[in-house]
Each structure stands twice: as structure tokens, then as C-alpha cells.
Amino acid sequence: MVQLSRRVFSAxxxxxxxxxxxxxxxxxxxxxxxxxPSDVTGWDPNQxxxxxxxxxxxxxxxxxxxxxxxxxxxxxxxxAWKLAPDGMSLxxxxxxxxxxxxxxxxxxxxxxxxxxxxxxxxxKLDIANSFRKLTGIDVISPTKAVMKxxxxxxxxxxWLAFLGSFMVPKxxxxxxxxxxxxxxxxxxxxxxxxxxxxxxxxxxxxxxxYWGTKPKLKRVVIEIIKDPSxxxxxxxxxxxxxxxxxxxxxxxxxxxxxxxxxxxNPIQRVILLQVRNDQGFSxxxxxxxxxxxxxxxxxxxxxxxxxxxxxxxPATPGTPGDIAGFKFPYDPAMAIKLLAASGYSLAKPAKIGxxxxxxxxxxxxDMARAIVAMWKKVGIEAxxxxxxxxxxxxxxxxxxxxxxTLYSFDNATGDPEIYSGxxxxxxxxxxPWKDPVxxxxxxxxxxxxxxxxxxxxxxEISKEAVTIGACMPLLQSVQTLVRKDGMGYTKxxxxxxxxxxxxxx
Amino acid sequence: xxxxxxxxxxxxxxILALVSLLLFGALRLLPIDPAAMSMPPTATKVEIEAARQAxxxxxxxxVQYAIWLGQTLRGDxxxxxxxxxxxxxxxxxxxxxxxxxxxxxxxxxxxxxxGGGLGMFALRDRRGEAVAETVTTLMMSLPEFLWALLLxxxxxxxxxxxxxxxxxxxxxxxxxxxxFLLLDTLLVGRVDVFFSAVRHMILPAFALGVAFAPPIxxxxxxxxxxxxxxxxxxxxxxxxxxxxxxxxxxxxxxxxLPTLTLMGVQFGFLFGGSLLVEVIYSYPGMGNLMxxxxxxxxxxxxxxxxxxxxxxxxxxxxxxxxxxxxxxxRLRGT
Numbered sequence: 122m123v124q125l126s127r128r129v130f131s132a133x134x135x136x137x138x139x140x141x142x143x144x145x146x147x148x149x150x151x152x153x154x155x156x157x158p159s160d161v162t163g164w165d166p167n168q169x170x171x172x173x174x175x176x177x178x179x180x181x182x183x184x185x186x187x188x189x190x191x192x193x194x195x196x197x198x199x200x201a202w203k204l205a206p207d208g209m210s211l212x213x214x215x216x217x218x219x220x221x222x223x224x225x226x227x228x229x230x231x232x233x234x235x236x237x238x239x240x241x242x243x244x245k246l247d248i249a250n251s252f253r254k255l256t257g258i259d260v261i262s263p264t265k266a267v268m269k270x271x272x273x274x275x276x277x278x279x280w281l282a283f284l285g286s287f288m289v290p291k292x293x294x295x296x297x298x299x300x301x302x303x304x305x306x307x308x309x310x311x312x313x314x315x316x317x318x319x320x321x322x323x324x325x326x327x328x329x330x331y332w333g334t335k336p337k338l339k340r341v342v343i344e345i346i347k348d349p350s351x352x353x354x355x356x357x358x359x360x361x362x363x364x365x366x367x368x369x370x371x372x373x374x375x376x377x378x379x380x381x382x383x384x385x386n387p388i389q390r391v392i393l394l395q396v397r398n399d400q401g402f403s404x405x406x407x408x409x410x411x412x413x414x415x416x417x418x419x420x421x422x423x424x425x426x427x428x429x430x431x432x433x434x435p436a437t438p439g440t441p442g443d444i445a446g447f448k449f450p451y452d453p454a455m456a457i458k459l460l461a462a463s464g465y466s467l468a469k470p471a472k473i474g475x476x477x478x479x480x481x482x483x484x485x486x487d488m489a490r491a492i493v494a495m496w497k498k499v500g501i502e503a504x505x506x507x508x509x510x511x512x513x514x515x516x517x518x519x520x521x522x523x524x525x526t527l528y529s530f531d532n533a534t535g536d537p538e539i540y541s542g543x544x545x546x547x548x549x550x551x552x553p554w555k556d557p558v559x560x561x562x563x564x565x566x567x568x569x570x571x572x573x574x575x576x577x578x579x580x581e582i583s584k585e586a587v588t589i590g591a592c593m594p595l596l597q598s599v600q601t602l603v604r605k606d607g608m609g610y611t612k613x614x615x616x617x618x619x620x621x622x623x624x625x626x
Numbered sequence: 627x628x629x630x631x632x633x634x635x636x637x638x639x640x641i642l643a644l645v646s647l648l649l650f651g652a653l654r655l656l657p658i659d660p661a662a663m664s665m666p667p668t669a670t671k672v673e674i675e676a677a678r679q680a681x682x683x684x685x686x687x688x689v690q691y692a693i694w695l696g697q698t699l700r701g702d703x704x705x706x707x708x709x710x711x712x713x714x715x716x717x718x719x720x721x722x723x724x725x726x727x728x729x730x731x732x733x734x735x736x737x738x739x740x741g742g743g744l745g746m747f748a749l750r751d752r753r754g755e756a757v758a759e760t761v762t763t764l765m766m767s768l769p770e771f772l773w774a775l776l777l778x779x780x781x782x783x784x785x786x787x788x789x790x791x792x793x794x795x796x797x798x799x800x801x802x803x804x805x806f807l808l809l810d811t812l813l814v815g816r817v818d819v820f821f822s823a824v825r826h827m828i829l830p831a832f833a834l835g836v837a838f839a840p841p842i843x844x845x846x847x848x849x850x851x852x853x854x855x856x857x858x859x860x861x862x863x864x865x866x867x868x869x870x871x872x873x874x875x876x877x878x879x880x881x882x883l884p885t886l887t888l889m890g891v892q893f894g895f896l897f898g899g900s901l902l903v904e905v906i907y908s909y910p911g912m913g914n915l916m917x918x919x920x921x922x923x924x925x926x927x928x929x930x931x932x933x934x935x936x937x938x939x940x941x942x943x944x945x946x947x948x949x950x951x952x953x954x955x956r957l958r959g960t
Contacts, residue, residue, distance in 0.1 A: 320918070
């Protein structure tokens with residue numbers, strides 16, 4: 122009897138220890154586990170443009186300027202800034218209470234190093250391309266500096282809050298070198314990096330000396346989960362507290378489960394058809410017919426649960442480049458009429474090629490197939506080919522893209538130059554539209570310093586581009602997000618999901 | 627025997643040279659411009675051309691191959707185009723995780739395969755044989771990624787019994803000594819972290835290994851049936867040796883040799899099959915690195931990972947050949 126009791130006790134104890142060691146997924150109230158779809162490209166934040174990693178970088182590094190949730194430009198490390206009337210220089214005043222994670226004080230010297238000194242030292246950085254017009258940075262004092270340009274640079278303040286623009290410490294980087302910095306990065310951000318395993322996870326701990334608002338959560342764990350099905354399973358099983366980029370239907374299904382909330386949030390990413398001005402699209406009638414034949418509301422309903430706003434311009438609603446009241450209508454009858462004027466019909470369809478990605482953004486391939494079907498109904502026959510997103514630029518540079526490409530363009534700033542200016546600039550690889558008439562207007566607009574004229578100019582260019590069929594805006598993209606019911610976060614218009622804005626209860 | 631083993635090792639060199647040539651040639655045939663891929667989208671044509679010259683891509687392909695081969699032989703795999711980091715470092719970070727996963731999967735495949743093979747042998751000419759055949763066919767017919775998703779659904783979501791993302795529980799810190807996590811946790815004396823790592827490996831290792839078990843079962847079963855036709859088995863029976871002892875003490879020793887050879891070959895496939903499983907389970911190994919490299923057309927990584935797969939497969943094949951020679955006296959003189 123005594124023996125049996127011991128066995129029972131022993132078995133019970135073993136079972137209890139196993140059970141206790143089993144589901145350790147849900148962290149405490151002082152931490153959060155985020156299921157994120159992609160990794161950073163490395164821990165030198167100036168080195169590569171990685172739009173999806175910008176929110177991650179913003180937890181460890183600060184940007185000179187920041188954006189509020191409605192994307193308005195706000196002070197950050199820079200307290201005040203003033204662009205010269207001719208747009209040729211930018212006066213900056215920095216905070217004097219900011220410390221890097223290694224305890225050193227941030228000064229204007231660090232700014233000079235980050236945005237000019239590193240490139241001058243021969244380091245290969247993507248931000249060198251953002252600040253091409255920069256000829257130098259004069260450090261006036263530890264808290265004051267002046268950026269100087271070789272031509273008007275009105276969007277530099279916007280770029281100081283955009284891709285790759287993160288402050289790094291000069292002294293530390295010179296001491297440990299770039300490789301040492303990448304191995305142990307030091308920023309001024311609200312969290313410090315304590316553990317990183319490539320394609321695995323990122324562990325951050327609160328920077329208790331942070332100059333700004335202290336984050337509520339002490340620890341942030343980012344699990345890199347690239348497979349959408351695995352992200353769905355991870356949030357449903359409670360292994361992560363919040364995740365993004367799940368299929369739209371799954372976001373809706375998970376949102377109906379008790380304890381979870383599903384969201385479809387419109388963000389500053391536009392889905393559009395990029396267009397060539399030659400080959401099968403050399404005829405404006407065919408281009409406009411193709412645009413009129415697309416039922417954008419139906420695409421939104423079918424692929425984004427109706428949450429993606431149909432667009433008529435390459436700018437999202439509410440951003441400076443948007444024109445209230447401007448609509449490019451869905452009008453299949455007009456499409457048929459335009460095609461007929463150029464000698465095409467259902468019996469004799471216009472033939473074009475179309476490229477799209479598969480899996481680059483939610484439902485991209487299915488959406489392209491739906492568009493091909495819509496075109497077929499009016500007399501346009503499109504042959505669809507799938508390309509890798511990374512190859513878009515290369516194919517475009519080589520002039521090998523087909524007549525049109527389904528494309529997704531991210532612009533966290535919402536600035537019209539970064540929408541229309543980049544999407545339509547014939548010298549940049551985003552635009553397959555190479556016609557010099559529109560192209561010259563676009564290039565000239567980059568040098569307009571007056572803010573009112575600058576915004577108005579981009580609006581006019583966007584309108585003209587749509588009117589002549591140089592681009593076909595389709596939808597404002599949505600970010601799918603699923604979170605545990607008690608997990609709160611600040612929603613940004615550009616889809617940033619950051620630990621410093623999160624909290625339980 | 628040593629001479630035979632060395633001969634086999636020598637045969638590896640031309641195979642590696644051929645694989646390197648094929649890898650380099652095939653990747654150069656693809657319509658990918660590594661110079662353009664190395665630059666930000668806002669780069670101009672002039673900047674890309676400068677990058678092309680700096681990378682030596684304007685030189686003849688044969689010269690490019692010679693340079694690459696020379697560097698590779700010195701252990702320099704170049705820099706990742708996408709991440710701008712040395713590829714050798716990336717391999718050193720990720721290869722140990724893939725080796726651990728593959729070994730764990732092989733253990734599972736081996737245990738299931740050997741156990742199942744013995745079970746199927748015991749069921750021969752009985753009713754259960756057809757059922758066992760059907761089960762093994764089903765196990766083989768599901769690809770790894772489907773097993774991966776199925777196991778996540780059952781054990782991760784429905785039962786909430788096992789974790790399926792990453793390698794450790796969120797609250798735990800990963801010790802780094804050798805980059806082999808299981809070994810490192812033991813080296814630093816963190817048994818709790820060791821068990822967390824083991825729990826995280828169960829599902830991916832099972833997903834990777836389960837489909838490799840049925841061939842082992844079938845080969846072992848067939849091999850045992852052949853072995854049972856041998857005279858020494860009949861003589862053992864006549865001497866009154868028990869059936870269990872005949873099976874485990876006599877027949878299995880010989881029957882396991884072709885099974886071992888098969889497992890060696892399978893390990894190569896299993897190593898290569900880790901790509902999708904690693905992505906689905908967010909497992910930070912070389913397969914995950916390779917999938918990203920393919921997506922970003924990161925040629926230096928693709929070349930280095932391809933070569934690494936080749937070296938690992940050849941090394942394992944040579945190792946298994948050596949083991950078989952050691953176990954089979956008839957092969958020692960060859």
C-alpha cells in the first residue's frame with residue numbers, strides 16, 4: 122500500500138512537472154510577444170531600406186524627426202527645424218537630454234556622422250541615396266547643425282523621418298567598427314537589443330534612461346514568423362500576443378473568436394497598375410479603357426473585405442496629394458467605346474502583357490487574375506506572368522516589364538513626392554512610364570521649394586498621369602492585425618506596430 | 627580498409643568541383659543582375675554600373691568563376707548582396723541549427739523506421755500487414771510541409787501541447803558557446819533551457835523525419851525476410867535459440883546494413899528538405915536563409931548554401947560508407 126502511494130505520488134509529481142513546463146507561451150503583463158512576418162536585414166539601420174522593419178528599428182533607434190499616428194511630422198531628436206526659403210539649407214536644433222544606450226550623450230556630431238560622415242568615409246549605405254542633394258552638414262554647436270544642399274530639397278524633413286534615417290553614435294561606431302556595431306547595436310531608442318537570432322527572434326528590453334515617454338512594457342519579444350498560416354496558428358494558440366499580415370479571411374475569422382480581436386487597417390500603401398507608354402499600351406484609348414474596366418470596389422470587397430479604399434489617384438485619402446472629389450469612374454461601357462475607337466472589340470481584343478507578384482502582398486496574384494477577367498469582358502486580352510518583387514526594378518531598368526504590372530508601393534510618410542514623384546519619375550526604377558513629356562514635369566517638380574506650390578504641383582501631376590493613363594491607382598492597401606483582447610497598441614496610419622505603444626488592459 | 631576509405635574521399639573532390647561549376651553556371655544563366663540587386667531602388671543606372679564594375683561582373687564569366695572558386699577554397703564566400711554581411715558568418719550562424727534539426731529528424735525517422743520495420747516484419751503474412759502497408763504509404767505520401775502544417779494544427783492549436791515557433795520560450799535567453807543550442811544549454815548548465823529547446827524541436831523534427839521512416843521500415847522488413855532465408859538462422863533455431871534472440875542477436879545485425887546505407891542517403895535528402903519546414907516553424911537555420919536568398923536573388927548565399935549542402939551530403943555518404951565497411955567484414959578488403 123505504501124509502495125503504491127509512492128508510485129502514485131511519484132507519477133503525479135512527474136505529470137505536474139511536465140504540465141508546468143508545457144505551455145510557457147503567454148508572457149507576463151510586463152511583456153509582449155509579437156509575431157512579425159519578416160526580419161531586419163541587419164542591425165545597421167542606415168544600411169538597407171527595409172520598409173517592413175522600420176517599426177522594429179524604431180524600437181531600438183530614434184529618427185531625427187518622427188510622425189504622429191496621423192503621420193504628421195513631429196519633433197523627435199530634432200526639437201526645431203527650418204528650411205531656407207530657397208530650399209538650399211535646413212537649420213536644425215537638437216535635444217540636449219538624449220543618451221545612447223551606452224550612456225554617451227547624443228550631439229549634432231552624431232547627426233553629422235550618421236547622415237554625412239559615414240558616406241564620406243566610404244561606407245555603403247542606402248541613405249546616401251535619400252540625401253543625394255546633401256553637400257555637407259555644418260555643426261554649429263552640440264545642439265545645432267545646418268544641412269546644405271546642391272539644389273532645393275524641400276522633402277528632406279520628411280526623409281529624416283523615413284526609411285533608413287536613424288541616429289547612430291559616432292564615437293561608438295568608430296571604436297567598434299561597422300561589424301562590431303552590427304553585432305552589438307547601440308541606439309537612443311526606447312528599447313535595447315538584448316538578443317537576436319537571424320530569422321528567429323529579437324528580444325528587446327526597456328531603456329530605463331529613455332529621454333521620451335517610457336514604454337509600459339519591460340520586454341518585447343519579436344518572433345519572426347514568415348509563413349502566414351503559422352502566424353494564424355501562433356495567435357490562435359496564444360503563442361504570440363499580436364501579429365500582422367494574416368490573410369484577410371483569417372483576420373475576420375480570428376476576430377470572431379473570444380479573446381481575440383481582428384482588424385483590417387488601411388495604411389499608406391497603394392496598390393496600382395504601373396504602366397508602360399509603349400508596346401500594346403502606346404494607344405491612350407487602350408490604357409484608359411483598361412482603367413475604366415476595373416471594378417475597384419468589387420476588388421476591395423472580394424480581397425479585402427471591403428476595407429481597402431478604392432483610389433483614383435496615386436495617393437491615399439487624407440494625404441496632401443489627394444484631390445477631394447476627383448474620381449476615375451468604373452465604366453465598362455466607356456471602356457468598350459474607347460476600344461472600339463481604336464479598332465478593338467470582344468471579337469478582336471487588344472492584347473497586352475501583365476506582370477504580378479504572388480505573395481508579396483495579400484491576394485496579389487488573385488487580384489491580378491480578377492483584373493484580367495474584367496478586361497476580358499470589354500475586349501482586352503492580357504497574358505499574366507508572375508515575377509519576384511525584387512526583380513521588378515531590374516526588369517524595369519532593362520525595359521523588360523510587360524505593358525502593365527500590379528504593384529504595391531509603400532510610403533510611410535504620405536508625402537506626394539514619394540508617391541507621384543517616385544512612381545512616375547522616368548529616371549528612377551519605380552516607373553515604367555518613360556514618356557519625356559510627363560517625365561520632365563515630374564523631374565522639375567522635385568526642385569520646387571515653396572510648400573504650397575510643391576503640393577499643388579504634385580496634385581496636378583497625379584491628375585494628369587491618371588487622365589492620360591500613365592498609372593492606374595486601384596486600392597489603398599490594408600494591414601491585417603490580430604491581437605489578444607487585452608493587448609492595446611497605438612494604431613499608426615502607416616502600419617507601424619511598436620512595443621513602446623503597447624500595454625495590457 | 628583505410629585505403630578504400632581514402633579512395634572514396636578522393637572521389638569527392640571532382641564531384642565538388644563539378645557541383646561548383648554547375649551552381650555558378652546555372653546562377654549566371656538566370657536573368658538576374660546582382661549589381662542592381664545590391665543597390666537601393668533609388669539607385670541610378672550610373673551607380674549600378676559602378677557597382678557592377680566594383681563586383682567584377684563586367685569581366686568574363688570564366689574569370690569570375692576562377693576568382694569565386696579561389697576565394698571559396700580560401701573559405702571566403704563573399705558578401706551577401708542583400709544583407710551586406712560576409713556569407714561565411716551567415717553560414718556559421720545558421721548551419722548548426724540545421725544540423726541539429728536534421729539530426730533530430732533522423733533520430734525520429736530512425737526510431738520510427740527501425741521500430742516500424744521490426745513491427746512490419748512481425749506482422750508479415752498476417753492481417754495487420756495490409757494495415758501497416760497502408761499506414762506507411764500514407765506517411766510517405768504527405769510532403770514535409772503538409773506534415774508541418776498538420777502537426778501545428780493538431781499539437782499547436784487544437785491541443786496547445788507543443789510550441790511551434792522559434793527555438794525557446796519567450797522568457798528564456800539563448801546561451802551562445804558553440805552555436806549548437808542543445809549543446810550550449812548543457813555546457814552552461816541550463817537544463818530548463820535545454821528542455822525548452824527540445825520541446826521546440828519536437829514538431830519540426832517530426833515533420834521533417836516522419837516521411838523518411840516508411841522507406842526504412844520497408845527496407846528493414848525486406849532485408850529481414852531475406853536474412854531469415856539464410857542457413858545460420860535455421861541452424862540457430864535447431865540449436866533452440868529463442869525467436870527474439872534470433873531476430874535481435876543474429877538477423878538484425880546483417881539486415882541493418884542496407885538500412886544504414888539507405889539512412890545515409892536519406893539524411894542528404896532530409897537535410898535538403900529542411901527549407902520549407904524551417905520557414906513554417908520559424909526555425910533559424912540554413913534552409914530559412916536559403917529561402918530568403920532565393921527570394922532576394924542573393925547569389926553569393928545561394929552558391930555557398932548549395933555547396934554546403936553538397937559537402938554535407940558527401941561527408942555523410944562517406945561516413946556511412948565507412949560505417950558499413952566497419953560493420954561488414956566482407957567489405958573491409960575492398
